[in-house]
Amino acid sequence: MIISPRVKGFICVSAHPHGCEASVREQAQYAARHPFQGPARALVIGCSSGYGLASRIALCVGAKTKTLGVSLEREPAPNKTASAGWYNNLAFDALAQEQGVESYTLNQDAFQPDTKQRCIDLIKEKFGQVDLVVYSLAAPRRYVAAEDRTYSSVLKPIGEDYQGKTIDTDRGQLRDVHLEAASEDEIAATVKVMGGEDWQEWIETLQQAGVLAQGCKTVAYTYIGDKITWPIYGDATIGQAKKHLDVTVANLNQGLKDLNGQAYIGVLKALVTQSSAAIPVMPLYISLLYKVMKEQGNHEGCIEQISRLLRTGLYGDSCVTDAEGRLRVDEYELSLQVQQEVQARWAQVNSDNLEQLADFSGYRQDFLKLFGFGFEQVDYQAEVDPMMPGVKS
Numbered sequence: 001m002i003i004s005p006r007v008k009g010f011i012c013v014s015a016h017p018h019g020c021e022a023s024v025r026e027q028a029q030y031a032a033r034h035p036f037q038g039p040a041r042a043l044v045i046g047c048s049s050g051y052g053l054a055s056r057i058a059l060c061v062g063a064k065t066k067t068l069g070v071s072l073e074r075e076p077a078p079n080k081t082a083s084a085g086w087y088n089n090l091a092f093d094a095l096a097q098e099q100g101v102e103s104y105t106l107n108q109d110a111f112q113p114d115t116k117q118r119c120i121d122l123i124k125e126k127f128g129q130v131d132l133v134v135y136s137l138a139a140p141r142r143y144v145a146a147e148d149r150t151y152s153s154v155l156k157p158i159g160e161d162y163q164g165k166t167i168d169t170d171r172g173q174l175r176d177v178h179l180e181a182a183s184e185d186e187i188a189a190t191v192k193v194m195g196g197e198d199w200q201e202w203i204e205t206l207q208q209a210g211v212l213a214q215g216c217k218t219v220a221y222t223y224i225g226d227k228i229t230w231p232i233y234g235d236a237t238i239g240q241a242k243k244h245l246d247v248t249v250a251n252l253n254q255g256l257k258d259l260n261g262q263a264y265i266g267v268l269k270a271l272v273t274q275s276s277a278a279i280p281v282m283p284l285y286i287s288l289l290y291k292v293m294k295e296q297g298n299h300e301g302c303i304e305q306i307s308r309l310l311r312t313g314l315y316g317d318s319c320v321t322d323a324e325g326r327l328r329v330d331e332y333e334l335s336l337q338v339q340q341e342v343q344a345r346w347a348q349v350n351s352d353n354l355e356q357l358a359d360f361s362g363y364r365q366d367f368l369k370l371f372g373f374g375f376e377q378v379d380y381q382a383e384v385d386p387m388m389p390g391v392k393s
């Protein structure tokens, strides 16, 4: 079949396998230029896209780290493409093989106990133990078998409704957005899905099984942002979930003492990923941010951010650290020069001056690239078998 983008709101329901491969290769080239002394063996939870995929590539190519990756992706069907993450995983495993670095990938729900057990069995069999656990899950829901209940996360403000502006990404037009304040149940459910509980379950289960090595490190990712995004991120439901990571990291550090291990929170910048595209207001903020940071010469993508976090933070000693002990690679985004300029443009931006003040075309390009579209080296007119993407049908 000939695969073209089928965008539905903030998601693209088709994905191009060769474009996904191109995206993995581009990130691998960057990682190859930024080698570092990293861990020998790592588990990456949420490995198939965005920051988790970048973590896996930076580790494999930059530090020759053997990895086990876990993610939940849609498999292909004869007339339907797989999800982008499924093709990304395929491309990653091929890359790792070329590099002569072991990799194993599981397509399973990370929240479930049997997935954790399967990982333990694989780690024991293939690696013995792991030296790093990256927790990069961004999930809309979590099924808790013990309660036979599914919790759904929501992206809503807390306390009062939010009235603001956002981009209609299909039309490239600004529009008003009204978001109702979350209920107490919705806040609690969002913390259940996106807070630290499952991260802690992972680390405790792995530790009890004896598969965490001496000196093992673990990291989870967060976003903090500034004034514009606080009402819908920092002070909103997702922000509550992220605050729960601070409590979790303290618990984990207590539990990891015996192993001389260390838990970290890495604070990353706002970027287009499948998850951030779903957050109201974020696409407009990110479009403005891209324009300003590109003009000021300090724009970074997922691989640049993660490579820097690993090289200077987890496996270096030059990363900015805040009062809470979090590793910060969001310092350029949050610098006064960037935030003042973004805020000034936020006040002026409208549908007519969108391209002038914001980098909406850059946003859209990056969005399509998440699904493997827009890579020069890919022939999008060629027939591709979605089931066997390496083979032309």
Ligand code: NAD
Binding pocket: 045, 046, 047, 048, 049, 050, 051, 052, 070, 071, 072, 073, 085, 108, 109, 110, 111, 135, 136, 137, 138, 139, 140, 221, 222, 223, 267, 268, 269, 270, 271, 272, 273, 274, 275, 276
């Ligand atoms: P993403 O959507 O690109 O990736 C999410 C990953 O989670 C995918 O690999 C997906 O398969 C996996 N996943 C989802 N549900 C799963 C399940 N039930 N079982 C197994 N795997 C599952 O998201 P991202 O933006 O890279 O986010 C990763 C982390 O980085 C999140 O904690 C997010 O809050 C954080 N972060 C993101 C940004 C941003 O701007 N995108 C900024 C700072 C921090």
